[in-house]
Amino acid sequence: MEMLRKDAPAALGTPSSVFYLLLLPTLVLWYIYWRLSRAHLYRLADRLPGPRGLPIVGHLFDVIGPASSVFKTVIRKSAPFEHIAKMWIGPKLVVFIYDPRDVELLLSSHVYIDKASEYKFFKPWLGDGLLISTGQKWRSHRKLIAPTFHLNVLKSFIELFNENSLNVVRKLRAEDGRTFDCHDYMSEATVEILLETAMGVSKKTQDKSGFEYAMAVMRMCDILHARHRSIFLRNEFIFTLTRYYKEQGRLLNIIHGLTTKVIRSKKAAFEQGTRGSLAQTELQQKLQEQQIQQAKEKEKEHGELITSPPSTTATNETKANQTQTQTQTQSQAPVAGLSYGQSAGLKDDLDVDDNDIGEKKRLAFLDLMLESAQNGALITDTEIKEQVDTIMFEGHDTTAAGSSFFLSLMGIHQDIQDRVIAELDGIFGDSKRPATFQDTLEMKYLERCLMETLRMFPPVPLIARELQEDLKLNSGNYIIPRGATVTVATILLHRNPKVYANPNVFDPDNFLPERQVNRHYYAFVPFSAGPRSCVGRKYAMLKLKILLSTILRNYRVYSDLSESDFKLQADIILKREEGFRVRLQPRGAS
Numbered sequence: 001m002e003m004l005r006k007d008a009p010a011a012l013g014t015p016s017s018v019f020y021l022l023l024l025p026t027l028v029l030w031y032i033y034w035r036l037s038r039a040h041l042y043r044l045a046d047r048l049p050g051p052r053g054l055p056i057v058g059h060l061f062d063v064i065g066p067a068s069s070v071f072k073t074v075i076r077k078s079a080p081f082e083h084i085a086k087m088w089i090g091p092k093l094v095v096f097i098y099d100p101r102d103v104e105l106l107l108s109s110h111v112y113i114d115k116a117s118e119y120k121f122f123k124p125w126l127g128d129g130l131l132i133s134t135g136q137k138w139r140s141h142r143k144l145i146a147p148t149f150h151l152n153v154l155k156s157f158i159e160l161f162n163e164n165s166l167n168v169v170r171k172l173r174a175e176d177g178r179t180f181d182c183h184d185y186m187s188e189a190t191v192e193i194l195l196e197t198a199m200g201v202s203k204k205t206q207d208k209s210g211f212e213y214a215m216a217v218m219r220m221c222d223i224l225h226a227r228h229r230s231i232f233l234r235n236e237f238i239f240t241l242t243r244y245y246k247e248q249g250r251l252l253n254i255i256h257g258l259t260t261k262v263i264r265s266k267k268a269a270f271e272q273g274t275r276g277s278l279a280q281t282e283l284q285q286k287l288q289e290q291q292i293q294q295a296k297e298k299e300k301e302h303g304e305l306i307t308s309p310p311s312t313t314a315t316n317e318t319k320a321n322q323t324q325t326q327t328q329t330q331s332q333a334p335v336a337g338l339s340y341g342q343s344a345g346l347k348d349d350l351d352v353d354d355n356d357i358g359e360k361k362r363l364a365f366l367d368l369m370l371e372s373a374q375n376g377a378l379i380t381d382t383e384i385k386e387q388v389d390t391i392m393f394e395g396h397d398t399t400a401a402g403s404s405f406f407l408s409l410m411g412i413h414q415d416i417q418d419r420v421i422a423e424l425d426g427i428f429g430d431s432k433r434p435a436t437f438q439d440t441l442e443m444k445y446l447e448r449c450l451m452e453t454l455r456m457f458p459p460v461p462l463i464a465r466e467l468q469e470d471l472k473l474n475s476g477n478y479i480i481p482r483g484a485t486v487t488v489a490t491i492l493l494h495r496n497p498k499v500y501a502n503p504n505v506f507d508p509d510n511f512l513p514e515r516q517v518n519r520h521y522y523a524f525v526p527f528s529a530g531p532r533s534c535v536g537r538k539y540a541m542l543k544l545k546i547l548l549s550t551i552l553r554n555y556r557v558y559s560d561l562s563e564s565d566f567k568l569q570a571d572i573i574l575k576r577e578e579g580f581r582v583r584l585q586p587r588g589a590s
C-alpha cells in the first residue's frame, strides 16, 4: 500500500506531462469542431472555381511580398477565370468577382453592406467614419453627409477649385522641361482643395502645407497594406512590438494633428457666427481688392467714372448665403450619368432632386457637421472627428491618383492630348478666364478621357465586403457562402474582354454615349455603386475637370514610358510603384 501511494504520482505523470498528453486530443477535437462549424463554408466554396492553392495555406504565399508583385500575382491568377475566382488565404475564403451581373447583385444590395475585416486596420486612423462603419450608425451618418456633396453645394466651390488649380500651375513652373513625379503635386493640391472646400477653412490657417499630411497618409497606407500582406502584422499584439507600430503613432500624430486643427479653427469661426468657407471669404475679399485696384488704375488712365465695387461690409454669413443662393439659380445640369463618374442610368442618394434637399442641408460638409452637433445629438464631437478624417483621406488620395494617371496617359497618347487641348481651346480661346460650371459640362472629350483613365486604372482597385448571408450569383450556378470575403476586382471588371472590345487599349471613345448605352450599368464602377457608393463622386469629377483642364490650358504633358511600363501597386489606392513620371512644357513654347 505504502509503495502504491509512493508510485501513484509517477504513474499519473507530472502536471506538465498530463498537459501535453491532453493537448493533442484537445487540438484534434477543436479542429474537428472548427471544421464542422465551417462545413457550410467549405461545401459551397468547393463548388467555386479558382486557381489551385497549396494544402492548408492555400494562396497565403501569393499575398506575402512586395506590394506590386502581390497585386500582379492575384490579378494574373484570377484573370483566366471567366466570372469569379476563389482563393484561400489560410483559413480565409476570398472570392473575386468581375462579372457586371454579379457586381450589381452585391453593390446594389442593402444586405451585403458590411465591410471586410481588412478595413479594421483603419480603425486607429478613421475610427467609425463612413468608410468603415456599418449598421444604424453608418445609415444615419450617410444620410447626414451625402447632401453636403450635392451639386448645389459643389457649385459654390468652383472659385476655390479654380484658384487652387492656378496655384498648382504656378508651382509646376519649378519643373518646366524636367521629368518629375506629378503625384506629389496632385496630392498637395487635393489636400488643400479639400481643406478650403469641404472643410471650409483657409489653408493659410495651417502651419504647414497639405504636403506633410499627404505624405503621412501615403506612408500610413503602406503600413496598412503591409498588415494586409503579413500574417504576423495582422496580429494586434505582434504589431505593437514592431517598428511599424511606432511609425504609425508618429504618422497619426501628423494626420490627426491636422484634422484636429481644422475642426478647432472651423469651430472658432462657427461660434463667432461665421458660416461658409473661410477660404471663399478670403478669396472674395482678394478679388474685390483686385477689382478696386484695377478700377482705380483704369480711372487714372482714362479719367473714367466707375461704379463702386460691391460692398465689403457684408458679414461672412451673408456672403456664404449669397453664394449658396447664386449657385441654386445657376444652370441645372443633368445629375446622372457620365459627367459625374458613373454609367448613365445608375442612380444613388447623390442624385436626389434639388427640391428634395432641405434649405439647411445645403451646407458644406464641416458646416453641416457643426450645425448638426449644435442643434442636438445627431453627431458627437468624436464622430465629427472620425468623419473629417475619413473625408480628408478618401477625398484626396483617390483624386491624387486619378489625376496622376490621367496626366501620365495624356503624356503617352499625344494624339488624344491634342484633342483635349483642341476642345479646351474651343471653350476658352485665348482667354485666361477661370472655368465656369457650364464650361465643365462642355468638356466632353476631357470627360471621356477621365472616365477611360478611371476604367483602366481605378484608384480603388478592390472593394471588399464580408458576407453575413449567402450570395447566389447571376453569372452561373454559384453560391458564395456567408463568412466569405467578396471582392469586386474593379480592375478586372473594367478590363473584362466581354464588355470592352480592346480592354487594354486606352480609348476614350469607350465612353461615347452610343457605346455606353449597350453596356451593363455595373460594368463601370470606379466610385462603387448602390447604397455604399462614393459620396464624393460628383465632387471628384467637378474638381478633376477644373484641375486637369487648368493644367492642360497651361502645359503640354509628355511621358517617356508607356502603359506596359507601369508597375502597378495596390496599397489601398492604386499607384505606380515607380512614381508618376511626366515632363511638362508650357503651352505656346515650342
Ligand code: HEM
Binding pocket: 130, 131, 132, 142, 198, 390, 391, 394, 395, 396, 398, 399, 402, 458, 459, 460, 462, 463, 464, 525, 526, 527, 528, 531, 532, 533, 534, 535, 536, 537, 539, 540
Ligand atoms: C477619383 C476619386 C474617387 C474615387 C475613385 C473614389 C472611389 C470610392 C469607392 C470605390 C468607394 C467605395 C469603397 C468601398 O466600398 O470599399 C468610395 C467610398 C467613399 N468615398 Fe470615394 N472616391 C473618390 C473620391 C472621393 C472624394 C473626393 C470624397 C470626399 C470628398 C470621397 C469620399 C468617400 C466616402 C466618405 C466613402 C465611403 C462611403 C460609404 O461607405 O458610405 N471619395 N469611394
